[in-house]
């Protein structure tokens with residue numbers, strides 16, 4: 264079964280063809296990131312206009328790369344929410360029109376649930392691998408993106424139950440805001456990740472609220488601690504790399520501890536991590552190590568499927584379609 268996925272929730276315009284919810288035949292992503300960088304964040308009106316300009320060409324390229332004709336698609340899947348309304352509406356209208364014109368079912372997918380599902384995707388080179396057998400449900404999902412930091416208990420692909428989330432900033436949002444404080448540009452995650460690697464011994468540290476007794480997160484305090492530190496040391500100077508490293512240590516240690524604790528509480532043997540922050544090198548290594556020590560297997564998507572992409576949408580849609588048929 265070939266499903267065409269369309270993802271336009273923010274500044275990425277993506278189309279992808281996924282076979283049987285598992286094998287990614289194509290995944291084309293265009294981004295308007297450069298148009299937003301000078302503003303230090305995403306400008307919704309610009310993002311929406313670019314979505315409109317890119318959607319046709321991105322979809323045509325995804326179909327061509329997959330080598331699948333429009334008539335041979337089994338369904339069209341699209342991100343329904345959450346996201347920027349002006350961006351979402353472009354993808355939704357495009358997908359609805361295509362589904363109507365081709366007389367194929369339209370499957371609407373939640374963007375955050377799709378981020379968790381990204382861990383089950385493989386590319387053509389790994390097509391023999393079935394990650395659903397390696398990481399069978401029920402699992403715990405952790406989504407750490409620019410807009411969300413949530414823990415899910417997933418018993419079936421129709422039942423993603425949120426049982427922990429951020430009370431304020433999302434993890435990626437904290438990275439972006441700290442990068443802005445440090446004048447590192449937008450987005451902040453990749454550059455902070457890279458700068459943090461250069462620090463071995465760090466005499467700087469920041470607290471991150473443990474939110475003890477809950478499954479929730481809070482990242483606005485650590486961001487404020489960074490702001491106050493830079494203000495206090497504005498005259499004497501400070502090491503940007505050490506601040507980046509201390510901030511990252513603080514965020515990663517909370518994510519690692521709370522997500523593994525969540526798996527133990529839910530008696531889940533596997534943890535699926537998704538969203539842009541899942542690309543973070545320290546999170547990937549620390550979480551894998553800490554989880555293994557507690558008998559939990561962790562699955563991170565390949566880098567291409569951490570950021571916003573349509574493959575995760577087409578992949579999850581397969582389970583919605585097959586079980587509703």
Ligand code: KG4
Pocket residue numbers: 273407408409410411434435436438439450451452453456538539540541542543544569570571
């Ligand atoms: O999932 P995503 O592409 O978009 C949303 O749905 O929000 O995530 C984007 C977020 C940004 O906040 C970005 O700074 C963060 O992911 N990010 C990272 C890294 N790469 C991207 N955060 C930490 N480390 C990274 N390597």
Ligand code: ZN
Pocket residue numbers: 374378408409538539570571
């Ligand atoms: Zn996302």
